[in-house]
Amino acid sequence: xxxxxxxxxxxxxxxxxxxxxxxxxxxxxxxxxxxxxxxxxxxxxxxxxxxxxxxxxxxxxxxxxxxxxxxxxxxxxxxxxxxxxxxxxxxxxxxxxxxxxxxxxxxxxxxxxxxxxxxxxxxxxxxxxxxxxxxxxxxxxxxxxxxxxxxxxxxxxxxxxxxxxxxxxxxxxxxxxxxxxxxxxxxxxxxxxxxxxxxxxxxxxxxxxxxxxxxxxxxxxxxxxxxxxxxxxxxxxxxxxxxxxxxxxxxxxxxxxx
Numbered sequence: 001x002x003x004x005x006x007x008x009x010x011x012x013x014x015x016x017x018x019x020x021x022x023x024x025x026x027x028x029x030x031x032x033x034x035x036x037x038x039x040x041x042x043x044x045x046x047x048x049x050x051x052x053x054x055x056x057x058x059x060x061x062x063x064x065x066x067x068x069x070x071x072x073x074x075x076x077x078x079x080x081x082x083x084x085x086x087x088x089x090x091x092x093x094x095x096x097x098x099x100x101x102x103x104x105x106x107x108x109x110x111x112x113x114x115x116x117x118x119x120x121x122x123x124x125x126x127x128x129x130x131x132x133x134x135x136x137x138x139x140x141x142x143x144x145x146x147x148x149x150x151x152x153x154x155x156x157x158x159x160x161x162x163x164x165x166x167x168x169x170x171x172x173x174x175x176x177x178x179x180x181x182x183x184x185x186x187x188x189x190x191x192x193x194x195x196x197x198x199x200x201x202x203x204x205x206x207x208x209x210x211x212x213x214x215x216x217x218x219x220x221x222x223x224x225x226x227x228x229x230x231x232x233x234x235x236x237x238x239x240x241x242x243x244x245x246x247x248x249x250x251x252x253x254x255x256x257x258x
Contacts (some may be wrong), residue, residue, distance in 0.1 A: 098120065127164045
């Protein structure tokens with residue numbers, strides 16, 4: 001464990017656990033360590049899926065360590081190449097990311113959750129962006145949240161710092177799955193194993209296409225589709241032919257990533 005960050009690999013699956021008592025808060029050094037971990041995950045061809053979670057059953061992460069802030073850390077510090085927690089704006093991280101939200105995820109901790117692709121939330125967990133109460137702009141939350149949920153809901157959430165429980169998060173589509181207390185990691189592992197056994201070229205293509213077409217018209221999106229490297233790899237791959245063969249032969253495909 002380094003800087004309160006635990007990592008474990010199970011074949012192609014990386015697990016990242018915040019273990020920083022009492023609230024799994026993230027200071028500058030921990031953020032830079034998370035950036036190193038997620039960058040290494042991105043660049044390791046043997047790793048296919050990552051899960052991020054917190055230790056204990058009370059906090060996923062309380063976000064920025066305000067004790068460190070009071071000690072002199074600045075909000076505009078160099079948190080690492082992907083920003084605070086490594087997932088605010090990671091560069092070319094085109095592999096699936098799953099959040100196993102085991103408790104409170106607020107402030108920067110919620111922004112880490114927003115940086116993932118699939119969110120498993122325990123029924124007692126809660127979200128909040130309380131930065132407004134301490135005079136801090138929740139920059140990544142402000143940019144991302146209104147893209148995930150209706151505008152007026154996002155604005156109220158940002159401007160009041162109120163809490164959102166698991167039921168409401170599921171209602172607005174912020175949580176893919178709500179599970180009983182203590183079961184988020186088990187569910188996340190189940191999803192990760194399913195993804196890890198899938199066609200390895202497809203997930204980068206999906207994430208790249210989603211990212212590059214988020215704010216453009218449908219017509220422009222199809223033009224971008226043809227230009228994206230990850231999409232072209234799929235179209236020219238042996239796996240594309242293997243999928244068709246396996247379907248016609250009524251067998252499971254044997255993906256090679258080529």
